[in-house]
Amino acid sequence: MLKFFATALCLFSASCFASSAKFVLEANPQLGQMQLQKTSDLCYVAENTHKYLSDPQLSQTDKQAIQAGKVFDKSITLDRVKQTLTFLCKVYREDVRANRQSRLHDSDFVKQHFDFYRWYPDKLKADSIADNSSNEVKQRLLKQIPDEKLFITKYYTKRLQASTVKTAQHNQALYALPFDEQGMTKEQALEKKNSLTRFKYTRQDIINGALDKQNLAKPLVWLSEDALHDVLLQGTGVLDVDGKIRYFNVHRNNGISYDYALGKTEQKRYWYFAEVPGIMGYGEQIEQKIAVRPHVTFAGNVNDLGLGKLIMISYPLNQQQTSQLAILADTGGAFDNNLFQLDLLVDSYFGWQDYHAANKHLPDYANAWIMLLKQ
Incomplete structure (x- = not known):
């Protein structure tokens, strides 16, 4: 009824x-x-x-x-x-x-x-x-x-090992906004979309070195390729960088939509990051994002x-x-x-095992x- x-x-x-x-x-x-x-x-x-x-x-x-x-x-x-x-x-x-x-x-x-x-x-x-x-x-x-x-899905902040320098293991960067967009508001950047670095490359292009080879953006930290896909999916990285925990949050993306039908490594969407003081939720600008806490926040x-x-x-x-x-x-x-x-x-x-052990009761x-x- x-x-x-x-x-x-x-x-x-x-x-x-x-x-x-x-x-x-x-x-x-x-x-x-x-x-x-x-x-x-x-x-x-x-x-x-x-x-x-x-x-x-x-x-x-x-x-x-x-x-x-x-x-x-x-x-x-x-x-x-x-x-x-x-x-x-x-x-x-x-x-x-x-x-x-x-x-x-x-x-x-x-x-x-x-x-x-x-x-x-x-x-x-x-x-x-x-x-x-x-x-x-x-x-x-x-x-x-x-x-x-x-x-009901669950998302979490990925705890990962990272490095301040590129190594054989940590060979993928979390990049800050490209140099040609620094200082622009989101609206200003959209007006120049056709000429800006951020909108030119897919995730696969960047993994293959498009930014690094041409020095188009600043690497914030370096991680493994698997870790990069995890952080891009989760939106926040809780990174152990040389023994210190640092937080990184998505800032702006390359304008390509997330494709629900694809797996995480196949996505063409790519996010540029910024370092933040803790776990952040919604916000149009990185400075305005909402500080959130586990178990009381939905996306x-x-x-x-x-x-x-x-x-x-x-x-x-x-x-x-x-x-x-x-x-x-x-x-x-x-x-x-x-x-x-x-x-x-x-x-x-850090990974599936500790995530699953802590959350297997959730439906x-x-x-x-x-x-x-x-x-």
């Missing part, structure tokens, strides 16, 4: 926007045990995201992210999104002062204060991508997305959903239903026209709700 209602509803439906995804207001969502998110980290990401949304200059230049969401009607406003983020920190600080367990871990409290919009995935788009993918694992995961759940379709949405996912864990909160504070090329997936930021890992699919403070 609910499925029929959701299908018929266009009030909160992305089907109005050529998508089969739906968003349905639920009066009594089944949440289970509230746990897994650290409320101090949730507040940290909430405050940083609120700051981005409230910046008057960014409100004029970044209308893609600073908006209520293209898939909702006018009852979901940017003000409600910001009020929701503010409320998270208000509750967190009140609970700390009262020396009590966070009320954000109390499902009754959460249901009392928030509206829940159940998110049903865009199965048509997921099936279409699967049909055109040569990756069997990706095909299987996309085809198996349930009608009522989102595809997703910011263009359609709008930045800063509070999202709850719920799934079985240890024979009981478990729910956790995180904030949409990051995105990526894989989320263009993608309303079937969320990517949860986990931690920093491939979960119920999901977008939450807004009740009016």
Whole structure:
């Protein structure tokens, strides 16, 4: 009965926007045990995201992210999104002062204060991508997305060994913006797109030495080719450089779109990097990126959903239903026209084994709700 209602509803439906995804207001969502998110980290990401949304200059230049969401009607406003983020920190600080367990871990409290919009995935788009993918694992995961759940992937900051100089092992660089673009804003660079180095080369060109041979950009650090592909996919590198941990984040890319049907080494998209003080999420300019924390940050379709949405996912864990909160504070090329997936930021890992050991309890699919403070 609910499925029929959701299908018929266009009030909160992305089907109005050529998508089969739906968003349905639920009066009594089944949440289970509230746990897994650290409320101090949730507040940290909430405050940083609120700051981005409230910046008057960014409100004029970044209308893609600073908006209520293209898939909702006018009852979901940017003000409600910001009020929701503010409320998270208000509750967190009140609970700390009262020396009590966070009320954000109390499902009754959460249901009392928030509206829940159940998110049903865009199965048509997921099936279409699967049909055109040569990756069997990706095909299987996309085809198996349930009608009522989102595809939940995990992304992490790759911990890697790096070198300040080129070596036989560390023979691929993370490059800063090319020299001919230094000092330009993103808008200025786009006006000169046809003549700039950044837009001339594919990832494969650069791996084969196009920048290094002609001294077109500054190498920030050097890594192995496998490590380079990992960092380009994840967007952030946590690098052990001569015994010191340093952070590097994507800055600007070569203008080639991410191709969901291709594997990571086949992608032609290439990112130039900048060194940053910690893990950073969404931001049009490197200086304005949102500082984020693991387990309370989602990457997703910011263009359609709008930045800063509070999202709850719920799934079985240890024979009981478990729910956790995180904030949409990051995105990526894989989320263009993608309303079937969320990517949860986990931690920093050297490789698959330690990543898997720490996150094997997390599901491939979960119920999901977008939450807004009740009016």
